[in-house]
Amino acid sequence: MSTPKIRVRNLKKYFGTKKVLDGVDLDVAQGTGLVVIGGSGSGKSVLIKSILGLVTPDSGTIEIDGVDVLKAPRAQARALRAQIGMLFQNGALFDSLPVWENVAFGLLAEKKIARRFARAKAIEILAQVGLADNVADLSPSELSGGMQKRVALARAIASEPAIMFFDEPTTGLDPIMGAVIDELIVNCVKRLGSTSIAITHDMASAVRIGDTAAMLYDGKITWTGPAAELLTTTNPLVNQFTHGHSEGPIKMALRR
């Protein structure tokens, strides 16, 4: 069996006395898309931020291409993580830069392109997410939510990353725009042959963009299976979550 592109073992993270990740185990095979679902505050964002190196876990291992990035030398860990493109929940576009500079930012930072060619390259990438060249010189604040998400996606795919993370890609979008973004994500991931992890509350989106799915609850992965089975599984935790039942094994803080 080949080494998973990403392997997480016994990952733990506490914030003070608050247990967020309590022994997470996860495998993502090369070229597949994993969707992680779970309630608000269940640690989904902490999980992908840990893999990205934005949060330092208390213990556990995170392997990318078989190398534990938590123990690897700094330069090697940085090189492994440089393969990751990230779409943030709110886009996280740099509002002091025009759209084209946002898109070309990673390429310029990695010196993959000279500055004088960067605008043209950015326009080319914007076209891949369905945006015309007339948005290139606009400020992110002049764009609608859907367009901002597309620009953020364009920025994430600009370096043609081998791994892509999507944090709530459809949050705040209407269902049609959400479906459009999902389609763009699926196309981009397929075209680049990337391995992806998406975290979402949107079940329709989860089924569209994931090959496999995992449910994070109480700091642990409590279910894994094909994303297509998210809505049909009999697992009580997943069933309650995906169908939004107030009664069930998941106890909300309000009811404790």
Added chain:
Amino acid sequence: MNAVLNVIAHIGAAVLNALGLVGELAIFAGTGIYAIIRPPYYPRMIGRAMMEIGYFSLPVVSLTALFTGMVLALQSYTGFSRFNAESAIASVVVLSVTRELGPVLAGLMVSGRAGAAMAAELGTMRVTDQIDALSTLSTEPMQYLVAPRLIAGVIAMPLLVGIADILGVMGGFLVAWLKLGFNPHTYLLNSFTNLRTDDVVSGLIKAAVFGFIIALMGCFNGYRSKGGAQGVGAATTSAVVSASILILAVDYILTQLLFTK
């Protein structure tokens, strides 16, 4: 007994918090200085920060210096005329402005304008994940955001204070000449006869240190802000207050170091 223990526990917790904060600030400053000397460098960001700290602060610093020089001349006259020492006004104005008022007032003004703007910008970037986004785009936030501002603070503040010194002295000169009836040639001669190079240079050294403090506190508070709009507001307030207090405290220390002879 329990009440006494509670009070001691609270004091202990407050002291530990304060020490923790000082430690955090020291680590942040050290990381910032290391980021300055380590490539890659971002000249565009340094230029942008220079504009923010220097150019856009020029009006407020200029007006402050001009009026301070004018007031200083008037107030000095009130006091010195009682001892028939009016001729000392020129020296008092020029030495006060170059050695003390120029750097300190410019520091406080820039802290309120540029330091607050820095904290608000970095704070907003923090709470909207823009700083995390930088990390995912092969860019070290300390090098891209903090180092250019520290460099710009150290370069722009002495330039601002140089201008403030000239305008402050000019303000005093205008009042002395047009309002108090001093001979303009004599006043200027008195101003510059007693002015030494190290008076100006020490003021500029203070300015460079204050520039570093303003940028450091703006970046430190913005960088670690959390909790949305309220957190950004708190970071902005904290940046201005802490920079202002530090400027006044460090001013005393620098004055001791530079002017004890």
